[in-house]
Amino acid sequence: MTLPAPDTDWFAVPTLHGRVVTLEALRPEHASDLSEGATEDTIRFLARGGPEANTPDAWAQYVERLNALPRRINFAVRDRASGRVVGRISYSEVNVADRWVEVGTMLLPAAQGSGVNPEAKRLLMGRAFEVLGAQRVQFKVDALNERSLRAMRRLGAVQEGVLRQYQVRPDGRARDSVMFSVLAAEWPEVRAGLEARLDALAAPVERPAFS
Template structure:
């Protein structure tokens, strides 16, 4: 039998504190981040997003999209900004939070210029550290579109455990029923995953 998992109060799980790393800063996502996201995005940035993307490639449409994300229940969104320049290069989210079961799902969208850099591992390090070390999560998981080879590779680099595939799990805005590959990290696995992320950041930095 698994031991009972203590956790921070439920309200704390839904806060958006600013989280600072060496290379990135995470802060609550809002409409002020729309212009940078619009300027740096391309068609591939939004093509495989589970909930679709903005209705047009304009700052106004991106602002509306951000508003829609922030209105979703059980979800907390952070902008990913470069620590040096302050430019917004993506967003990372607790895309679903289940306080009663002590878990959170993490989803990430990064602009092309940020991919393959320290941005992804450090953003994940900051959000996973908050989940496990501050909130008391027992589990963090990720659901990846089975067509997204880059994100699948990233999950294996992370050291997450591939649990299986949810077939035709979610209908995309274009009507496509996507398969979602589920990966997870448990609290007892976190120290090793954290060490791996720190090593990757050091190597890329």
Template sequence: MTWPAPVTLTGDHVILAPLSQDHAADLARAAADLGPLWYTSIPAPDGMSAEIDRRLSLPDMQPFTVMTPKGTPVGMTTYMHTDALNKRVEIGSTWLGPSVQRTPLNTEAKLLMLGHAFDHLGCIAVEFRTHRLNSQSRRAIERLGAQLDGILRAHMVADNGTIRDTAVYSITAPEWPTIKAHLTHQLTR
């Protein structure tokens, strides 16, 4: 049995639908507007179909297509490193097209994913990981209210051959009610 099971999460600013090859063309267009970033991995437009297949084939991953309220795919996000026994997931491998960056879409996407993880899956913690030098991602994770657990030094080899230090953040179940109130408030401002 797959844990967590595929689900569609819908808000006022975003729809998170199970990732599908049906979304490949729109996702390729969204990725084409991003350009290369050395410290993170964003699928190349011509490799989008292969990336969708890769994400769908991994047993500890539940990938989503991030869509506007009108249903236009604009990015990806994922429950990954899912651990049913210990009731933990990581939210990661997230990328968004420039047209929706710094909008309420990502805040609501994280609110929906965290809510599903804590309120429906019974998670005890949700993790976020990013390159230590990815300051944009780190600021976004910190704005959610996640706490820095630490830096995994020389954690992995990046696609470009450099050694990645990984910043690990988390939100725990006892923190969730406060984080939920914080994110809900951010969306109403």
């Protein structure tokens, strides 16, 4: 298949607007919202660990460390209804030569099970495939993270295998990572699924009528 010409700058960090979320460049000033909404489970499965403490200062330092990593682009996920930052989503690795990106997501508990996750993924995967001309988007999930594994299967990503003891976490555990991917030819079907989930989750709740 013929792919669109790659965007001139895969490392740009544009603001992406959706129905329920806005994605914007992740900055240390987002740390207060992240700290306020985080729990121990928020950072339990992060490959690079998380902040050293659940405080705004520690979160700000964590954001600075993420932003300093090469070939990585980080977005804050801002809930449009509340105006608060409810997580981050990243191109955790960008490979321009081979035309692929890896996506990683961290959402606070308040955003889980809502339209936030499907729309954030739709926006970031859509930019990869439709603007940058990527031919592959991949995901690596901790083999112990059942919630994220279910989310990947619901997304429609193809499970490619397990990278055994692929990464040593800051706590010393050798993490097995499950590899998933979506190819450019598969994106229209995956996008339709994300949009259907978003429609269902963002729809107003019907309340019973009482006479």
